[in-house]
Amino acid sequence: MKIGIAGAGAFGTALGIVLALDGKEIQLWTRNPDAAREMSRTRSNPKLPGVALPEKITISVELEPLFACDTILIAIPAQTLPAFLKPYADRLEGKTLVACCKGIDLERMTGPASTIRDLAPGAVPAMLTGPSFAGDIARGLPTALTLACADDELGVMLQTVLSTTSLRIYRTTDTIGAxxxxxxxxxxxxxxxxxxxxxxxxxxxxxxxxxxxxxxxxxxxxxxxxxxxxxxxxxxxxxxxxxxxxxxxxxxxxxxxxxxxxxxxxxxxxxxxxxxxxxxxxxxxxxxxxxxxxxxxxxxxxxxxxxxxxxxxxxxxxxx
Incomplete structure (x- = not known):
């Protein structure tokens, strides 16, 4: 199973690292060509010094490989989430989109999962949140997060897929609260x-x-x-x-x-x-x-x- 991650900042990269070390194939997308080239060359992200990127992580500025994944973790700032979703709503049809950002959109007054529901209605929204720092996750330090998905059957699947030996996922159906x-x-x-x-x-x-x-x-x-x-x-x-x-x-x-x-x-x-x-x-x-x-x-x-x-x-x- 290949998991897509939109956003190669510290948190998106950290999630990619811990999931890749657990054996998952990761497609990591960034809009910055220079960052993509440098991360591919050095197998590192300067935002996570001292942490190597596993070979199972592929970095790209192209959206096609990202959209080929059935499950996509979205780790971009909450205020830029609508700009990512609006142009590609059709391409995201049938995908499971897991928001990994935190905030309330100033224009819509909605949180990330609700923004996904409104702007990509053909996708299934979920939310991954909780007490976590990117550096801790990337270094394999014990971290517990909440996975919120209104579809509990899908939530069980995501909980299993995203949990690793160091990343423990609890689940809820309350996306609004999360x-x-x-x-x-x-x-x-x-x-x-x-x-x-x-x-x-x-x-x-x-x-x-x-x-x-x-x-x-x-x-x-x-x-x-x-x-x-x-x-x-x-x-x-x-x-x-x-x-x-x-x-x-x-x-x-x-x-x-x-x-x-x-x-x-x-x-x-x-x-x-x-x-x-x-x-x-x-x-x-x-x-x-x-x-x-x-x-x-x-x-x-x-x-x-x-x-x-x-x-x-x-x-x-x-x-x-």
Whole structure:
């Protein structure tokens, strides 16, 4: 069985590595010809230093080999997902498309699995998400993820195919909960980074994580998620990881905001766009999302760190 992977960034490549080492044939697609040539020549990805690409990984800029695969993992940024799907909806007919990105599309206000369902209606959408860093996966360190697929029979097949000795896959049929858990935790990671960057201390970060989790649940439930999904790997597990490690791009972005230092704008920070989408959804649905709203305002320079923190700390006292 050959598995296609769209996106040769750190995460897509890491998934390719762990699956290839498990014996799977991998077709890895990148839109960058220079990157494809260099990865093929060196059998490495500079985003994963010290990790060799197994021979079972084939790298290409051509889409035909990718579309020849029945199962395609999509590891491109959530905000660029529609641009990938729209032109090729007919070619993706009958394919199983597993979203491996996290975020809420600013135009459609949908998570990755829902975006696939809407823009490639002939394909079967699924979601792979949970607490994971590309470097850990690529190096074979133990990692547990959630595979969400509304078709449970297909979910069982994907769970079997994508599980390896180091990558343990749990499954759910709740694609809404899985995609929202993965998206919303990035916003909380930015908030946690701001707290540490502003030297508010570990206790403040713990408070943000704890109060941020109910925000995530409120929005997810309002949008149709199952109550227990966010308490699992795709929600709470991913939240804890990304709010406490500087391997998280969203957390590092928050650190820069909190400390007033520069951040590499070429680095993808899904949580910034997600925060703005959440702010809009919260307004439309009349849901109280104070942390997400403050993060959205910070990312758009509509407020500063001191004012944002004062906004949160001056909220009315209430029962927990």
């Amino acid at each position: 995609e929202l858990g993965g998206a919303l935790k990035n916003v909380m990671a930015i908030a946690s980074g701001v707290a540490i960057g502003a030297k508010l201390g570990e206790s403040a970060r713990a408070a943000l994580i704890t109060r941020g989790f109910p925000e995530m649940q409120r929005l997810a439930l309002a949008l149709g998620a199952q109550p227990d999904t966010l308490s699992g790997l795709s929600g709470l597990g991913d939240l804890v990881l990304t709010c406490t490690s500087d391997q998280s791009r969203n957390y590092r972005y928050g650190l820069a905001l909190g400390s007033g230092t520069d951040f590499d704008r070429n680095t993808t920070v899904e949580g910034a766009a997600t925060a703005r989408a959440v702010r809009q959804l919260a307004e439309e649905l009349d849901i109280d999302m104070p942390i997400c709203t403050v993060v959205a305002d910070l990312t758009e320079n509509k407020t500063d760190v001191a004012t944002a923190l004062n906004t949160l700390l001056s909220r009315p006292l209430k029962e927990e």
